[in-house]
Amino acid sequence: MKFNIALLAGDGIGPEVIDQAVKVSDAVAKKFGHEITWKPALTGAAAIDAVGEPYPDETHEICASSDAVLFGAIGHPKYDNDPSAPVRPEQGLLKMRKKLGLFANVRPTFTFPSLLDKSPLKQERIEGTDLVFLRELTGGIYFGEKGRRDEGETAYDNCVYTRAEVQRLAKKGFELAMTRSKKLCCVDKANVLETSRLWRETVQAMEKDYPEVEVSYEFVDAVAMRLVQWPNSYDVLITENLFGDILTDEASVISGSMGLMPSASMGADIALFEPIHGSYPQATGLNIANPMATVLSAAMMFETAFNLPEEGKAIRDAVNKALAEGIVTEDLADGDKAYGTKEVGDYLAANI
Numbered sequence: 001m002k003f004n005i006a007l008l009a010g011d012g013i014g015p016e017v018i019d020q021a022v023k024v025s026d027a028v029a030k031k032f033g034h035e036i037t038w039k040p041a042l043t044g045a046a047a048i049d050a051v052g053e054p055y056p057d058e059t060h061e062i063c064a065s066s067d068a069v070l071f072g073a074i075g076h077p078k079y080d081n082d083p084s085a086p087v088r089p090e091q092g093l094l095k096m097r098k099k100l101g102l103f104a105n106v107r108p109t110f111t112f113p114s115l116l117d118k119s120p121l122k123q124e125r126i127e128g129t130d131l132v133f134l135r136e137l138t139g140g141i142y143f144g145e146k147g148r149r150d151e152g153e154t155a156y157d158n159c160v161y162t163r164a165e166v167q168r169l170a171k172k173g174f175e176l177a178m179t180r181s182k183k184l185c186c187v188d189k190a191n192v193l194e195t196s197r198l199w200r201e202t203v204q205a206m207e208k209d210y211p212e213v214e215v216s217y218e219f220v221d222a223v224a225m226r227l228v229q230w231p232n233s234y235d236v237l238i239t240e241n242l243f244g245d246i247l248t249d250e251a252s253v254i255s256g257s258m259g260l261m262p263s264a265s266m267g268a269d270i271a272l273f274e275p276i277h278g279s280y281p282q283a284t285g286l287n288i289a290n291p292m293a294t295v296l297s298a299a300m301m302f303e304t305a306f307n308l309p310e311e312g313k314a315i316r317d318a319v320n321k322a323l324a325e326g327i328v329t330e331d332l333a334d335g336d337k338a339y340g341t342k343e344v345g346d347y348l349a350a351n352i
Ligand SMILES: NC(=O)c1ccc[n+]([C@@H]2O[C@H](COP(=O)([O-])OP(=O)(O)OC[C@H]3O[C@@H](n4cnc5c(N)ncnc54)[C@H](O)[C@@H]3O)[C@@H](O)[C@H]2O)c1
Pocket: 013, 017, 072, 073, 074, 075, 076, 077, 080, 090, 093, 257, 258, 259, 274, 275, 276, 277, 278, 279, 280, 281, 288, 289, 290, 291, 293, 331
């Protein structure tokens, strides 16, 4: 098969981890007889520096006309440390999600057998953890009206959800639960927030269409606790944008490193694949960032966007082999020999 893939490397460690995912994807294409044409495009601080805009129209055209998008990370300290900057890299990410209609962010959290002792959590607590967050990605407080009043002394961010937005995300959650252990947890703050009450009532009304799915409703603060206490008690969790952002970073600790967790952002017409981590600016250019989250995002791309599970499995097998052999970056080396970003990528590509 032939694929056009938009390639948005972004900032910080983005280009380094993307290079490894490209190398591994090309090895997969070679082994299985596919042809990939990569379509590089600017985003984030790199795009602001080049053209003054973090998600330029040209980048959108490339994404919208490709079969999938592979994304690294965006973000730069010069903007993080300047809250008043009028244009920010993160605005590009949000604009991209909105314009491409990427409303469902699939963020799995799972453990690797060879890494059980790398998590700060006790092995018996995390063993067997295999859960998936479905994070709503184009609504909520991220996209509500925001601003200042009282001469800048008061700031506000509105959180808004429509029933239709909740329904389309919850539908994906129910469908995903049906393919797994038929357990769905709706994470909200319905004891306080009106938007959460809309979430809860909408999901409750959908239960009758999926009688086999056992649905639980839990408050986000309690989930934050149970997630590290009994992570393997969860399966599919659906939640709104900000709660999903926070809980998935927390959950990444279960696997052993933030540098391991991939994601897929699904829209009606196109899907985008990206690690859940950011641009990790302190590691830029040092060849120390873990490329596995991005490489596993490429595995999700083969599996979900192209419906090629064998190709995805080839990548997952190579990652498992590298972890078992200790071919890992410093975040997982635990005092043992640490390999470089590029060396880990070379190993993975050679083991496809
Ligand atoms: N999707 C995205 O592009 C995205 C996501 C989160 C943050 N950001 C941006 O990234 C910048 C830095 O944010 P941050 O420091 O809060 O989050 P971050 O995810 O970049 O880094 C947080 C910590 O996670 C670890 N980490 C992250 N990626 C790793 C990797 N590949 N290998 C090993 N360890 C890794 C490091 O310990 C790092 O200090 C900010 O500008 C932020 O806005 C972008």
